[in-house]
Amino acid sequence: MPKTLSPSKLIPAGTLYRGREGQWSWVAHRITGVVIFFFLLVHVLDTSLVRVSPEAYDAVIGAYKNPIMGLGELGLVAAIVFHAFNGIRVILVDFWKQGPKYHRQMLWGVLGLWALVMIAFSIRHLSHVFGG
């Protein structure tokens, strides 16, 4: 059999490491962490505006009252809720003796709780955003 040189010979990209639940929960934890950090940055700035001028503060907060920001808030809550529950899971992995053994089951628990909270929150929040 001759050696076949494929056209992909020139593509140097390697594959992504195919980790499992542990790796992807860590990736999600990092991403949500960064998202929350940027929110806090903006949040500290807009809240500190009230010390400068209450009118400017009202104007900025008023600008948030539109559907796009409403969906953004939904995303933010989704990120915070995941980060919070997964944070508890990470603590348990480190400090509970059986933690490493049940880390996968705990992740399903985290996602279950996350879905539950998000369904309840979405109904209430979106009816506020789009219900007027």
Added chain:
Amino acid sequence: MSTETTEKEPASKVELAPGVGGGGEIPTFDITLKVRRYNPESSDDAYWDEWKLTMYGTDRVLDALHKVKWEHDGSVSFRRSCAHGVCGSDAMRINGRNRLACKTLLKDLDTSKPILVEPIKGLPVEKDLIVDMEPFFQSYREIMPFLVSKGHEPTKERLQSSEERERYDDTTKCILCAACTSSCPVFWTDGQYFGPAAIVNAHRFIFDSRDDAGDMRLEILNDKEGVWRCRTTFNCSEACPRGIQVTKAISEVKQAILTRKI
């Protein structure tokens, strides 16, 4: 010296009809093997090379690599020694996961798609599948992977109960293949991190009742680049070809540092 034998013993005590094997025909199948190649002498870029091979149902990824090296392209480079999962030489990334090529049966992989073989991540590639293991062994040496005991050497054996032996049994299985360390996302980005393998081997002595340097090893691993870099992604536990509960061992070392109790 010995008495002469007049009659020659038959070559085999089992009479087999010609052409009859032991367990019948071994099924064969075709695979496409893609190997990520790199040769710094010819180019700075890595590239994928592929071969179509006909392999047996009993073959492993290592057999496919052998077939390529022996029959198609002798320049393909990889490490292997015992070829039976003991020496830990042939850890590589197979279909995106760290595995030993000698313990991964081809039939267990999806043979309808090309099988991707790459060097392990996080260590400098020297050629094709061969990486520079020095940073890995450097961390290993730093945790003092040998028995340290105070006082006089006993004249008898150092006694240990079976419970005491059981305490660190899991971490004695390490073969230093680097599958765990090179599966760790922290190690990929921070080469200073000790890595799972060094911590596993520290665990093996920290929890050994005969060893007296546990505190010293805990101090070494209490470093900024020590156990606290672990983000519990469980890639190491997943990758270990010996089934060591690596993340659990790291957690136990973390606990021991916090409580100073072994």
